[in-house]
Amino acid sequence: MLNKQPGMTLIVKTITRLTVGLILIYGIYIVLQGHISPGGGFAGGVIIALSLIHLILAFGREAVFKKMNEMRGLVLIGGGALVFLFLITLGFLGIGFAQTGSRSMLFNAGIMPLCDIAIALTVASGLFIMFLVLIGLASKEKKT
Amino acid sequence: MELHLILLFMIFAAIVAVEAKDLLSSLIGLSAAGLGLSLAFLILKAPSLAITQLVVEILCVIILIHATINKDLPFIKDGRWLFNTISTLLFIGFFLTLAFLALKELPVFGSPIMGISKDYIALGEEKTGAANLVSAITLGFRSYDVLAEITVLLTAVIGVLAISRRIGKIDAK
Numbered sequence: 001m002l003n004k005q006p007g008m009t010l011i012v013k014t015i016t017r018l019t020v021g022l023i024l025i026y027g028i029y030i031v032l033q034g035h036i037s038p039g040g041g042f043a044g045g046v047i048i049a050l051s052l053i054h055l056i057l058a059f060g061r062e063a064v065f066k067k068m069n070e071m072r073g074l075v076l077i078g079g080g081a082l083v084f085l086f087l088i089t090l091g092f093l094g095i096g097f098a099q100t101g102s103r104s105m106l107f108n109a110g111i112m113p114l115c116d117i118a119i120a121l122t123v124a125s126g127l128f129i130m131f132l133v134l135i136g137l138a139s140k141e142k143k144t
Numbered sequence: 145m146e147l148h149l150i151l152l153f154m155i156f157a158a159i160v161a162v163e164a165k166d167l168l169s170s171l172i173g174l175s176a177a178g179l180g181l182s183l184a185f186l187i188l189k190a191p192s193l194a195i196t197q198l199v200v201e202i203l204c205v206i207i208l209i210h211a212t213i214n215k216d217l218p219f220i221k222d223g224r225w226l227f228n229t230i231s232t233l234l235f236i237g238f239f240l241t242l243a244f245l246a247l248k249e250l251p252v253f254g255s256p257i258m259g260i261s262k263d264y265i266a267l268g269e270e271k272t273g274a275a276n277l278v279s280a281i282t283l284g285f286r287s288y289d290v291l292a293e294i295t296v297l298l299t300a301v302i303g304v305l306a307i308s309r310r311i312g313k314i315d316a317k
Contacts, residue, residue, distance in 0.1 A: 030195070034279050034283075035273075035275065035276050035279045035280075035283070036276055037275075037276060038191040038195060038276065038278065039195060040192060040276075040282070040283075042196050043199050046196070046199040046200055046203055047199055049203065050199065050202060050203060050206075077298060078298075080294075081294050081298050084290075084291065084294055085291065088287050088288065088290075088291050091287065110273060112272065112273075112279060112283050112284070115287070115290075116279075116283070119290065119294065122294055122297060123297065126297050126300075126301045129301055129304075130207075130300070130301060130304055131203075131206075133304050133305060133308050134207055134211065134308070135210050135211065
């Protein structure tokens with residue numbers, strides 16, 4: 001909007017290209033290991049949102065809007081919250097939790113990893129949309 | 145001992161954040177206070193909370209820097225400074241008195257009463273199957289709290305979208 005060239009300089013773009021995948025994978029790791037080690041849906045979701053924000057700050061919004069835009073984020077927020085509501089109401093039926101393996105396995109604690117994934121979806125897309133709206137980047141069709 | 149040093153550092157950073165003349169300095173003070181809070185959580189043996197605090201602090205600092213980097217809002221200094229100072233001092237005294245009265249009733253720090261939480265610690269891993277006890281409590285025993293948090297986040301996002309929407313979207317087309 002302000003600059004002709006979207007994004008930052010070449011140095012920032014190169015380093016971003018190297019690091020943003022690692023940040024995203026680390027966020028997914030924090031989400032999936034939430035029932036084994038410290039972490040969980042909230043922290044991992046914020047890290048995933050930070051990787052997307054990192055991309056926006058370095059490359060400009062056009063490069064990110066191809067993969068993730070406001071509408072898709074709204075769908076993900078609603079979907080994550082609905083999935084979490086469904087998983088929580090499973091507790092009334094008494095089929096919530098079961099120890100299916102050793103304590104350090106990934107698919108162990110019943111619905112707990114699925115809950116973490118749903119929370120991470122909601123938190124990541126929610127914070128991403130909040131960033132877009134608060135910074136003022138979301139108005140893409142307004143400025144002609 | 146380290147906890148007290150970190151708390152002193154946080155108090156100093158908070159004073160800097162309040163008293164700094166321009167917005168960027170006070171933002172740096174705010175983020176230093178947040179970093180101290182994260183370290184304090186680590187020392188108090190709460191690593192999950194420390195991770196969340198650190199990550200959310202980074203996001204907030206990015207948003208605040210992006211929002212305030214081009215503006216330098218002037219501080220209003222003149223005016224009713226006598227009334228402001230006296231009312232502030234009165235409010236601080238009132239608050240400190242009430243806080244002192246309330247803090248006397250609390251249990252001693254670090255040794256809570258441990259009513260129902262004793263059962264959580266004893267039965268958490270057995271009942272839910274999660275090795276991380278924090279997740280066993282937040283997603284197992286207290287899942288409805290997390291459901292309410294998700295609802296609060298959803299409401300916050302919808303509120304932000306509704307507030308910052310352009311007025312006259314219908315008229316524009």
